[in-house]
Amino acid sequence: MTTVTAPAASATRHHRNQEPPLNAAPADQIRLLDLQALDVRLTQLAHKRKSLPEHAEIQTLEGDLAQHRDLLVAAQTEESDTAREQTKAEQDVDQVRQRAARDQQRLDSGAGLSPKDLENLQHEIASLAKRQGDLEDVVLEIMERREAAQERVRELTGRVASVQAKIDDATARRDAAIAGIDAEVATVTKEREVVAASVPADLLKLYDKLRTQQGGVGAARLYQRRCEGCQLELNITELNEVRSAAADAVVRCENCRRILVRTPESGL
Template sequence: MRQRAARDQQRLDSGAVGPKDLENLQRELTSLAKRQSDLEDVVLDVMERREAAQERAAELTARVESVQAKTAEAEARKSAALEGIDAEGFTAAKEREVIASTVPDDLIKLYDKLRSQQGGVGAARLYQKRCEGCRLELNITELNEVRAAPANQVVRCENCRRILVRTADSGL
């Protein structure tokens, strides 16, 4: 378009055109100038939008990198926590083996059976006259039976059937 405008301007400046062609060339030059101005406005608008889009893309890229860094950090913390849990589980299993070797086999069998029936908890602490397995308070009759039982006797909750572990806080 610029080349055409320059060519038309040369023809106009040369003076070798007739009055009718002169008028047509002037109209065409005006039209070309307006069209060029409109196209330049469109190009400027596109450039501004492109710049804004590039800034937004850079911002979003930075946010993605930040989220990825936080995710990696969280994954590292999770891995460390899982390793700690695994180590604790291994230690607890070893401790259980040591303790279980001192407990009679029939009590271990009862405990394992109750644990499988009760969702992983075969024994519960008796705390302030309440079984912590089922969270129900023992009635007077049950409490008297527990009080009367020797310390080495296995006592069970009448409600959930778990083994009751008596402590100083049992409320007996």
């Protein structure tokens, strides 16, 4: 444990710590604990905001939504392709039907046709009938595929809407939680500004520096001979140094280097 004001330790320890002695009224030092508590709360709120379960929920749902949308686009493309395919097949059927109708009219009239022509015409009409039947089977097969694609589109459209609704709900819950957290952050920040303004500038500067270096904790209470920053108990030599330090001396934990704030519960 080091005191930054004790003359007996100043030469060796000041050289080692490379920091000038610092004094502050005991009340100002205790006020650092209030400031530290507010900073810890701000850190907790930042972590809470970042770690809201809705963040992961939304991320998972958005992945599902992207997958469903890709499948929907594929199904819509298939439905569109089969629609064009059906139109083309129906046109082929209609062309064969019209040609068969013309041949039948010629056959029925018989005008200017030789027996050989009549035989050929009858053969062509029979071939066209078979061709029409084959094409109509193709149309039916395409219609079945199109109906399946349409059903798939309807199903996936419903899934997309369902997942989107879940995302909207999770987003609303997330935004409400964030609004609550941000409101508390604003309140705590204002409280911190008031407390920080009451701390001497040099003490505040040291505290902020240490807080940055020591994972968010710049000042710790000495409680029952234990530093609450690193949770290590002071040995007898360190305790004697703290006991001998002036009340306004800003002392530091020998182990974690945080500002060590003395209180009636310090066990000195």
